[in-house]
Amino acid sequence: MSGKAKPFATPLTAAEQIDFQGKIPSWVIEAANILREHGKAVYLVGGAVRDLLWGEIPSDWDLATDALPEEVEGIFSKTLPTGKRFGTITVEAAGHQLQITTLREDLGYSDGRRPDQVSFGSDIVNDLARRDFTINAVAYDFSRRLLIDPFGGRKDCRRRIIRSVGDPALRFREDGLRMFRFYRLLAVHDLKPERKTEKAIDPELAKSISYERIRDEFSKLLLGKAVREGLNGLAKSGLLTKIIPEFFPPDRTQSGLYSYLRGHSFAAAAAIRPSLHLRLAALLHDIAKPVSMTVTDTGVHFYGHDQKGAELSGEILKRLRYPGRLIAKVSLLIRWHMFFYQPNISDAAVRRLIAKVGGENIPDLLELRRADIIATGRISSETMEYWKELSERIRAFLQPGAEMKKAYQLAVNGHDLIKRLGLNPGPLIGEIIAHLSEQILEEPDLNREELLLNLAQKYLESKLR
Numbered sequence: 187m188s189g190k191a192k193p194f195a196t197p198l199t200a201a202e203q204i205d206f207q208g209k210i211p212s213w214v215i216e217a218a219n220i221l222r223e224h225g226k227a228v229y230l231v232g233g234a235v236r237d238l239l240w241g242e243i244p245s246d247w248d249l250a251t252d253a254l255p256e257e258v259e260g261i262f263s264k265t266l267p268t269g270k271r272f273g274t275i276t277v278e279a280a281g282h283q284l285q286i287t288t289l290r291e292d293l294g295y296s297d298g299r300r301p302d303q304v305s306f307g308s309d310i311v312n313d314l315a316r317r318d319f320t321i322n323a324v325a326y327d328f329s330r331r332l333l334i335d336p337f338g339g340r341k342d343c344r345r346r347i348i349r350s351v352g353d354p355a356l357r358f359r360e361d362g363l364r365m366f367r368f369y370r371l372l373a374v375h376d377l378k379p380e381r382k383t384e385k386a387i388d389p390e391l392a393k394s395i396s397y398e399r400i401r402d403e404f405s406k407l408l409l410g411k412a413v414r415e416g417l418n419g420l421a422k423s424g425l426l427t428k429i430i431p432e433f434f435p436p437d438r439t440q441s442g443l444y445s446y447l448r449g450h451s452f453a454a455a456a457a458i459r460p461s462l463h464l465r466l467a468a469l470l471h472d473i474a475k476p477v478s479m480t481v482t483d484t485g486v487h488f489y490g491h492d493q494k495g496a497e498l499s500g501e502i503l504k505r506l507r508y509p510g511r512l513i514a515k516v517s518l519l520i521r522w523h524m525f526f527y528q529p530n531i532s533d534a535a536v537r538r539l540i541a542k543v544g545g546e547n548i549p550d551l552l553e554l555r556r557a558d559i560i561a562t563g564r565i566s567s568e569t570m571e572y573w574k575e576l577s578e579r580i581r582a583f584l585q586p587g588a589e590m591k592k593a594y595q596l597a598v599n600g601h602d603l604i605k606r607l608g609l610n611p612g613p614l615i616g617e618i619i620a621h622l623s624e625q626i627l628e629e630p631d632l633n634r635e636e637l638l639l640n641l642a643q644k645y646l647e648s649k650l651r
């Protein structure tokens with residue numbers, strides 16, 4: 187598309203007296219006053235106004251002004267040109283950061299991602315018109331204490347509806363990321379989709395958007411309170427095929443299995459604590475079930491789906507450019523999510539699980555198991571009792587000074603073996619260490635230097651026999 191995008195012929199301006207002054211922190215008011223003293227118009231814009239209308243506390247504060255970026259830099263002493271080309275200067279005020287953006291209008295989008303050009307100095311209504319959704323297109327005028335609401339954002343806030351500003355098909359064609367923002371905002375703020383806006387979503391328009399930008403919206407969606415609705419929306423609209431195509435069958439024959447997989451995975455993601463690595467682990471824990479499925483005379487099995495799932499989720503998250511440390515954590519949780527537990531398993535088996543997974547990952551693994559149990563819908567008091575009992579047993583092992591701590595680190599190392607037993611460095615040392623580690627998992631009291639050297643000696647003798 188070239189030329190100027192004009193979603194509205196003439197936007198109607200509605201203004202309403204409102205007083206937010208008491209709800210805005212003093213350092214924001216202060217910055218607004220400084221701009222006003224310089225004869226500039228200044229408005230609170232974006233998510234902050236929306237959050238105030240909901241009676242929530244905004245996470246960040248954005249101001250819009252008719253001052254040009256250079257003027258903003260001249261007016262404030264501490265500034266960073268974070269998005270200067272698009273008019274945004276970050277100002278540091280009383281230890282906080284504030285984004286101040288020159289009122290602008292976007293002129294044409296030819297790549298479906300960014301405006302080709304922006305023009306500064308237009309009025310507040312034009313500035314609101316370029317914004318994505320009506321709930322985000324409301325401004326607060328500091329000097330007149332007025333709410334400027336040309337697109338019915340306040341009403342949509344009240345009814346908790348997410349609707350595009352202007353023709354949704356046009357707005358999504360301008361910038362395909364808005365489709366992902368639609369479900370992100372819906373999930374984070376628990377909103378209802380406006381039908382026409384949702385219908386205009388077209389996965390083909392996501393082509394030119396980078397994985398990084400999609401991933402950022404996806405991560406926020408996953409942390410939302412209505413994560414299940416958000417994921418269902420992504421799946422139904424086809425956008426999820428652009429993020430995780432592994433959730434869809436290669437052909438129609440397996441559509442039932444995949445539909446079950448999505449339902450269970452989304453439910454697990456909703457049931458787990460809202461922390462990014464946990465939500466991703468819950469979402470992807472069964473992702474390899476379809477490719478691991480075998481049918482034998484004993485029934486349908488998914489052997490190895492935990493191991494395959496750890497690999498596959500690693501590939502998926504790498505493709506989405508998530509950081510390596512997060513990927514490693516998620517893969518590890520998926521790798522061990524099938525750990526076996528029954529109340530009568532031995533202490534040694536519990537210790538072996540802890541040694542395999544790492545004590546620091548145990549709380550997350552238990553949380554994943556809890557979400558998995560809830561998502562299967564087969565929560566019996568028995569399964570939850572098992573879960574509680576195992577949690578208690580593991581906690582006891584991991585307490586400072588408890589036996590597991592003792593079993594964690596061997597009281598001897600390779601050097602000790604070489605020095606005390608007169609051995610040469612080589613693979614045999616590693617073999618002895620592995621043998622000793624196994625022994626102390628069975629019997630933590632053996633973890634004392636002299637006893638271990640004795641055991642090592644015996645092991646050597648048994649090998650020589």
Ligand code: ATP
Nearest residue numbers: 232233234245246316317318319322323361363364
């Ligand atoms: P959050 O609470 O996550 O900060 P937010 O609504 O402030 O939510 P931001 O991503 O910080 O979201 O964007 C700030 C404002 O900029 C939005 O409220 C919206 O008005 C506008 N905006 C952001 N991205 C787009 C976009 N792709 N197209 C149009 N307007 C956008």
Ligand code: MG
Nearest residue numbers: 232233234246
């Ligand atoms: Mg914001």
